Amino acid sequence: MEEIRFDDVEAQQKYVSDEFGEFGDAIEVTQEMVNQFADVTGDHQWIHIDVERCKKESPFGGPIVHGFFTLSLMPKLAASLPAKYKTVGVKNGVNYGSDKLRFLSPVPVGSKVHARSRLVSVEAGKKGVRVEQEAAIHVVGNERPAVLYNMITLLQG
Numbered sequence: 001m002e003e004i005r006f007d008d009v010e011a012q013q014k015y016v017s018d019e020f021g022e023f024g025d026a027i028e029v030t031q032e033m034v035n036q037f038a039d040v041t042g043d044h045q046w047i048h049i050d051v052e053r054c055k056k057e058s059p060f061g062g063p064i065v066h067g068f069f070t071l072s073l074m075p076k077l078a079a080s081l082p083a084k085y086k087t088v089g090v091k092n093g094v095n096y097g098s099d100k101l102r103f104l105s106p107v108p109v110g111s112k113v114h115a116r117s118r119l120v121s122v123e124a125g126k127k128g129v130r131v132e133q134e135a136a137i138h139v140v141g142n143e144r145p146a147v148l149y150n151m152i153t154l155l156q157g
Helices: 009-013 031-041 051-057 068-073 075-077
Strands: 003-005 087-090 090-102 113-122 129-139 146-154
Touching: 003 075, 003 129, 009 129, 031 068, 031 146, 051 075, 068 075, 068 090, 068 146, 075 113
Parallel strands: 003 087
Antiparallel strands: 090 146, 113 129, 129 146
């Protein structure tokens, strides 16, 4: 695999693409995980945690995963994404922000999710190299993503 220094912007820009890469490994999202997320965040909305009520009243036929919980799985999902190159020389990489976040379809509790991504841009800046990637989290088997997220990382040497 090609190794590219974090500050070699031109070399990284060769990998900017409109096409998403392959999916990484899938993660099953259990009701226990959803309940724990609800406890940590204080978001106990019934559509996520009340299984019996969801079976009767939810338009989804059962509980669905919090959108922000699905997004929070991104670091774990990203760890298994196939890489086209290896970035080297980075001493510090920080989450710099986001330009876009959309929750496009529900994630039923008990389903498996996986992600894929694409490199959107690489730019040199005063504080480091700004890398923007678009990630799509899908319920396994669904073509429409559950989450689209443009994440921005600042790389420093």
